[in-house]
Amino acid sequence: MSDIEKILIEKSKNGDIESFERLIEKYQIVAFNIAYRMIGNKEDASDIAQEALIKVFKSLKSFRGDSSFSTWFYKIVTNKCIDAIRKMKKVKTYSLDKEFETDNGNYSIEVGDNRYLPDKLYEIKEKRELVHSALKRIPEKYRTVLILRDIQGFTYEEISRIIDNPLGTVKSRINRGRLLLKEILIEESELFLEN
Amino acid sequence: MRCENFREIISLYIDNELNQEETIEIEKHLQVCEKCSREYEDLLTVKKLLSETPQVELPENFKIELHKKLVETAPQIDNNIKIIDFYKKPKKKFNWKMYSSIAAVFLLMIVSVAVLKNNDMGINKFTRVEDSVPESQENMPMEIKENGMMYSSDFKRRAAGKPGEFTMDGSDLDIFTKEVPKITRDESIVKEFTNSDSKIILKAHLHLGVKDHDSAYKEVKGLVDESGGYIQSHDISNKSFAENNTKKLLKISDMILRIPRNKFDNTFKELVKLGTPVSQNTSSHDITREYRYTLEKVLSLQRDEKELREALNKEKDISEVNDELKRVRKEMSKLKDSIENWDDLVELSTIDIKLEEVVLKDKGIEN
Secondary structure: OOHHHHHHHHHHHOOOHHHHHHHHOOOHHHHHHHHHHHHOOHHHHHHHHHHHHHHHHHHHHHOOOOOOHHHHHHHHHHHHHHHHHHHHHHHHOOOOHHHHEOOOOOEOOOOOOOOOHHHHHHOOOOHHHHHHHHHHHOOHHHHHHHHHHHHOOOOHHHHHHHOOOOHHHHHHHHHHHHHHHHHHHHHHHHHHHHO | OOHHHHHHHHHHHHOOOOOHHHHHHHHHHHHHOHHHHHHHHHHHHHHHHHHOOOOOOOOOOHHHHHHHHHHHHHHHHOHHHOOHHHHHOOOOOOOHHHHHHHHHHHHHHHHHHHHHHOOHHHHHHHHOOOOOOOOOHHHHHHHHHHHHHHHHHHHHHHHHHOOOOOOOOOHHHHHHHHHOOOOOOOHHHHHHHHHOOOOEEEEEEEEEEEOOHHHHHHHHHHHHHHHOOEEEEEEEEEEOOOOOOOOOOEEEEEEEEEEEHHHHHHHHHHHHOOOEEEEEEEEEEEOHHHHHHHHHHHHHHHHHHHHHHHHHHHOOOHHHHHHHHHHHHHHHHHHHHHHHHHHHHHHEEEEEEEEEEOOOOOHHHHO
8 A cells, every 4th residue: 555545544534525436436446347247237337436435534533553454445346236236136026146046056057068169269250249149147145256267367366356355266157157158158159159 | 073063163164163173073074075165165256256346345435425414413413512402403493502501601701811811901801891890800700691691692682583493593603703802803704604594605517619719708808807706717728639631720728717706607507608518517515514613623622722822921931832722723723725725716617618719510500
């Protein structure tokens, strides 16, 4: 944490909006992008990112400074996103998670047969759209770590602190998340090519 | 290594999170198992696709919306400006508890002002109401009590005067300006706010196609003069024109008009009639909350400034106080600037208008 950041945090704690806006200047775009990839659309992402930022502003007083501000900040952002996703699910009363969930609550992934992702993707130009919609289909606990790791480039240790889970959990979630995403990408690209 | 184990840690291999031993194991397995090496390539592709995901820009109004929400949130955080809570829900009923606590706050303030200042300034103000009051300090508490009571009855009178519509809005600011003028040195700002309840900035944009630029311009000017406003800026340019062998040089005007807010609607309606609208829109932006918040902040800074000036007289270590005073003054003048700027924008609506001279191809349309 830089000295300037510390000063801005102290001022923000007293309700100084201008200092707070300076403090979050470089973080808010990342917050919005995390929300966008988590939620899937920009309107909701914008609302949720703002809610998260307001929460940061309100709870700054409880930030003691023994952890890094950015970790603390992104923890609030990811929690807000996960809360929002759960609320949305309640409304829909339909869970995509179930797709891969077995009876004992684990996620089963079939070992890939002769389906080979790079071949499938070769003909598809709209790779970005494909990835975006595939991400939405994997359960949020995997989606979170993949967004943090592969889109935003956080380290395993940072992710462990942000999602408040042991390093081992992070490792296995990243691994499983990528495997899941791979399966969905293959499926989606097949669907895409059929149409 | 078995394929199952390979699948468990393959991503860690990709991210270089394995120790040397595990890395060697994986690499060995990769060489012998075709299925797993395909899997590895698939996952590399997944990682690559994700990392190529572009960072999207913040939505256009993201920061503005956030700022509004922060302004709404800030009073809950800053203890110094709790008073703003009173504005939030205008009370229709007369609330004794609330008013007596407000009276207590003022009482306290007056005590502190009087004690801190300890000069005739404060006392004079109080004695204006009660005629004969000795200027000795022993009499201060009683004196203040009288004033406190006066405030209470003042509230009562107001409440009784317009029972249905009585709100706290501005009333306590009134007291700031009327009864404790030393604290609010810049009264003009504060008083002005009490006159109107909401601060709304009106803006409009209008792009008109006109047949004759100069006469349209004259009419615009006429309308502006009539409204009591003025033309803030005016740019004229010539449009390069290569169509239909027209020799006439066509003109385009870009103007910013400032129109008193009560004339805004009518003037805009009249302006639209001057030609064929290409595009138009009007917007209103309610800044009441920000305005009040800023105003409160200025008041609190003024109190800080006063205290600091007093400290300056007493303290020996002046440089620190001086720095703080500089900071307070700087912040205050910044806030005052934005208040003045808002006042200007609220008082005079802004219309940016473009007059574009056009030649109608089909003479039939002209009439």
